[in-house]
Amino acid sequence: MGTRVSVFREEHFNAAHRLFNPAWTEEENTRVFGKCSLPNYHGHNYEIIAKVTGEVDPATGYVVDTKWLSDIIQQEVISRFDHRNLNQDVTEFKGINPTAENIAIVIYGLLKPRLAEHLELQIRLYETPRNFVEYPVK
Numbered sequence: 001m002g003t004r005v006s007v008f009r010e011e012h013f014n015a016a017h018r019l020f021n022p023a024w025t026e027e028e029n030t031r032v033f034g035k036c037s038l039p040n041y042h043g044h045n046y047e048i049i050a051k052v053t054g055e056v057d058p059a060t061g062y063v064v065d066t067k068w069l070s071d072i073i074q075q076e077v078i079s080r081f082d083h084r085n086l087n088q089d090v091t092e093f094k095g096i097n098p099t100a101e102n103i104a105i106v107i108y109g110l111l112k113p114r115l116a117e118h119l120e121l122q123i124r125l126y127e128t129p130r131n132f133v134e135y136p137v138k
Contacts, residue, residue: 019098
């Protein structure tokens with residue numbers, strides 16, 4: 001068995017969203033989501049950290065090429081999300097409240113199929129420097 005190592009790649013995107021449950025009244029949305037449910041949306045400077053874990057390939061010395069990892073994050077995430085309104089412009093959020101938790105789950109779903117099956121993926125998403133989520137939890 002080879003040596004397992006985790007490789008990290010950080011990327012960035014800006015996006016607007018509104019936290020809102022259409023089944024609730026405006027008052028209930030305001031009570032639960034506060035200013036995040038304001039009808040004209042608000043934005044964040046999101047930071048994504050993709051963690052890929054696997055065995056070091058003896059031929060390359062890599063778990064995964066970080067340039068390639070950056071490229072797939074750009075193709076699958078940044079090109080879809082950057083400078084967009086997640087509620088209105090991003091198909092993956094039709095019918096899904098774009099909370100940080102749900103954004104991380106969607107990003108995982110976009111990236112995982114692009115990785116070799118033997119590699120593990122974890123997404124850490126910073127909505128603010130003090131608020132972040134990880135998916136999946138290991």
